[in-house]
Amino acid sequence: MSDRIVSWHDAPSRPAFTPPAGAVDAHCHVFGPQARFPFSPKAKYLPADAGPEKLFALRDHLGFSRNVIVQASCHGTDNSATLDAIARSEGRARGVAVVDPAISEDHLHRLHDGGMRAVRFNFLKRLVDNAPKDRFLDVAKRLPAGWHVVIYFEADILDELRAFIDAIPVPVVIDHMGRPDVTQGPDGPDMKAFRSLLDSREDLWFKPTCPDRLDAKKEGGQGDPWDAFAKAVAPLVADYPDRCIWGTDWPHPNMQDEVPDDGHIVDMIPRIAPTAELQRKLLVDNPMKLYWDDVETAG
Numbered sequence: 001m002s003d004r005i006v007s008w009h010d011a012p013s014r015p016a017f018t019p020p021a022g023a024v025d026a027h028c029h030v031f032g033p034q035a036r037f038p039f040s041p042k043a044k045y046l047p048a049d050a051g052p053e054k055l056f057a058l059r060d061h062l063g064f065s066r067n068v069i070v071q072a073s074c075h076g077t078d079n080s081a082t083l084d085a086i087a088r089s090e091g092r093a094r095g096v097a098v099v100d101p102a103i104s105e106d107h108l109h110r111l112h113d114g115g116m117r118a119v120r121f122n123f124l125k126r127l128v129d130n131a132p133k134d135r136f137l138d139v140a141k142r143l144p145a146g147w148h149v150v151i152y153f154e155a156d157i158l159d160e161l162r163a164f165i166d167a168i169p170v171p172v173v174i175d176h177m178g179r180p181d182v183t184q185g186p187d188g189p190d191m192k193a194f195r196s197l198l199d200s201r202e203d204l205w206f207k208p209t210c211p212d213r214l215d216a217k218k219e220g221g222q223g224d225p226w227d228a229f230a231k232a233v234a235p236l237v238a239d240y241p242d243r244c245i246w247g248t249d250w251p252h253p254n255m256q257d258e259v260p261d262d263g264h265i266v267d268m269i270p271r272i273a274p275t276a277e278l279q280r281k282l283l284v285d286n287p288m289k290l291y292w293d294d295v296e297t298a299g
């Protein structure tokens, strides 16, 4: 297939920021390789291969120790590519699965054995055909012990999702803060609404991630170095330091028109988490609690 998309930098810079020992890149994906792991017939984008070797080389290049690999929508509900990457990581990766809500308990436990610790519910219309809340809630009630739910949505449907989120009986992690308009600033309506969601339950976590998406030129932002993102997001990390986790979002699905430099993405970290204590929480303590609660110390 000649038109498979490349959405990642082939030679990202080395960041100026050095992550603390044991740092986790808690939001990244793998694509294929397609010859072994074909994309879903329902995929909304067809990327070039971005497999585990590339991901682990990037992890080392950026100074990270671990990855949380989130099943990308182009692989649908067949988690084989993500499970294969976890299996190749020598214990240094765990995952977030996407499942058919009718999945059996047995299958969920096999996913657990393969390193999955959460399911993702994706509400972006450009990525999935449907997002059945009642069926999502049913599977949320049947997850293995210790699992959580990851939700991906855009700010304009937050209100509509509140009752659904309230009803989820396990901890919830929100991808990219529910995609607020960061150009509104830290006190804009989108950030206010997101703070009100965070205040509604203690076991709600978030990813202060994707400056490249949220402050993209095509979203009305300025692009790299993503100053509006830094300004809007730093106060959120300061106010909820025990409930945030961070990731690169490599290989940046659908970002082929404004491919970010991963070194620059990492250099956003000290701008939103300026102290060593905040950095340790964001990159080590918090993701370890969610994904490696069976491991005593990071490293």
Ligand SMILES: O=C(O)/C=C(\CC(=O)C(=O)O)C(=O)O
Binding pocket: 029, 071, 072, 073, 074, 122, 127, 152, 175, 249, 253, 254
């Ligand atoms: O991965 C992300 O963070 C965002 C994505 C892709 C995605 O979620 C998927 O394919 O499942 C996006 O906004 O296109």
